[in-house]
Amino acid sequence: MDRDRLKLAFLGHVDHGKSTLIGRLLYDTGSVPPDRMEQVRQASVEQGHDTELAYLVDHLREEREHSMTIDTAQLFFRAADRDVVVIDAPGHREFLKNMLTGASQAHAAVLLVDAAQGLAEQTQRHAFLLTLLGIRHCLVVINKMDLVGFAEARFLELCEEVGAFAAAIGLEPVAFVPISALHGDNVVNPSSRLPWYDGLTVLEAIDGIEAVQDTQRPFRFCVQDVYAFDGRRIAAGRVEAGTLDVGDPVLVLPDGATTTVLSIERFHSERGLAEAGESIGVTLPADRAVRRGQVLCDPAAAPAVASTLRVRLFWMGDEPLALGSRHRLRLATQDAACRVAAIRRRINSSTLDVLARDADRLATTEVGEVELELDQPVVAELPERCQALGRVVLETHDAVAGAGVLMEPPGMEESER
């Protein structure tokens, strides 16, 4: 009974119909209990509408009153072959923080485009942010086909336009699907109003998305904390890549010493080998100091330790990111103070225009290629090698204001070997 669980984010410009599409998927697959449907019906009547499927997702009163998603929500439904966690994301420019929060948890994405309006500002920005988030699988859905008379020509025109933009940012859509979420055409049930289309429905396309496989990677374990509840010092954390067995040699970074894993600690579990994704405890020889922020790794394939990072950063702060400003950087369980040493390129994340080189600031919603100088060395590597060690957030006043990925392998520092 081990069904695959796919986390799917729904992205796109405001009012292109994301919430309605999700509502339609839930409804047409029979995933909504009648009592919940009744609540939606009543709430819709109160707002003066026919039954709004979007209300299955837009639950806040303010969202219904303004017909607008404010924050991300997650819902669950059972497709034919797997369970799907649907992550709805707001399409309004003002709520990019919330869109990023939702989308960052997804394995794959559905990018929605209004057939009448075409590619819009947030459509492009969301697509670009997908590449930042490292989400490769993307399904493009052309919605509101009813507004363009279900015309094949318009569909093909948009496929080409979206396809070209996707190619420019390195995104590879797995399919393009024409639908009307409002009327239910081609979402779960094929439509007689699209006779020229012989491809998949949205539901079929979702079922066809391949689950991401964890490939064999060098071992990485990020220490979250050290416990001594029963007298022994146990390093608690999560295996971020690879596997670990008792007796394995490990390199402790950023310190640089090699040691051996004495035991793998768990509560109420008979498991032996620890694998990527597992939260465990680890004990090392008593003379080995352990603390939060350290990374235990495969000595034969270690990540870098660096005090300068070059990051592709999406800025969400209320104030612009200023050259020379200081922030808190968080990378896995590491915490370091940093200074913005350079903003090599400043990019509009919707049009992809390079606004400036060697800029003095980055405004909100822009993406920058930024050099950060850290007060202390951190363990880092490209996200393709280890996601957890390749992604950073930047905080201003204790709030996350920027999210970024490492652009190039961080420089090797002198460290004890």
Add this chain to the structure above:
Amino acid sequence: MDDLDRLESQSVHVIREAYVRFRRLGVLWSVGKDSTTLLWLCRKAFLGHVPLPVIHIDTGYKFLEMYSFRDRLAREWGLNLVVASNEAARAAGVGPGKGSKLACCTALKTDALKVALRDLGLDAILLGIRRDEHGIRAKERYFSPRDSGFKWDYQNQPAELWDQYASRADEGRHLRIHPLLHMTELDVWRYVRREGLPINPLYFARNGKRYRSLGCVTCCQPVESVAANVDEIIEELRTSNVSERSGRAQDKEDAYTMQKLRALGYM
């Protein structure tokens, strides 16, 4: 690792982050299946221990079976149990059936929680709420700030990505931390079965009915069911057409009671 292992590991990661960021941390226990699972996940995180005060908000209207179950488990698991209650409100006659559900829940639950947090000096608490329980809870963050008035600023939540969570509570504010957010009702029951967790018998069918969701006796209706053990509950859920909280009166008062309650600091 299977899907339950992954869900469990994610919860453990959240709990450990909470503990390292907020040493003045407590855990809320309603003695229901979700918060009991949460306590078990704490034992997973801390290798058998629950090094936190465990707070039970007692409205005085809970099922009798809950109390005996609570005390037994607290003994067996060595819990530091703190029972909190809004005595003043109860003495003043606040209760179900007198005024709105909104007012009663706020007084007997939310306000009791406020006092408990203050008396224990906590700046963060773990709760067992899940996204699939309610459309409003679907909007939650793992680490969700509350201001000094307990208000949830749902229109301005912090960005939360890549397992990086809010790290501080300013003076007077506290953090609500939700390690079970990503688990569904079915996930919880499957996990209960796998781990052999003790479960309040009220969840099992008696005379053709059982409780799917447990709150106060007065505001909780059982649903039609013959599922008399965990296996049967799981089978029933796979084919069920009724939502988990359909028997909860609080959700019926008006469409936005849960939103209003939560904005005032409810769970």
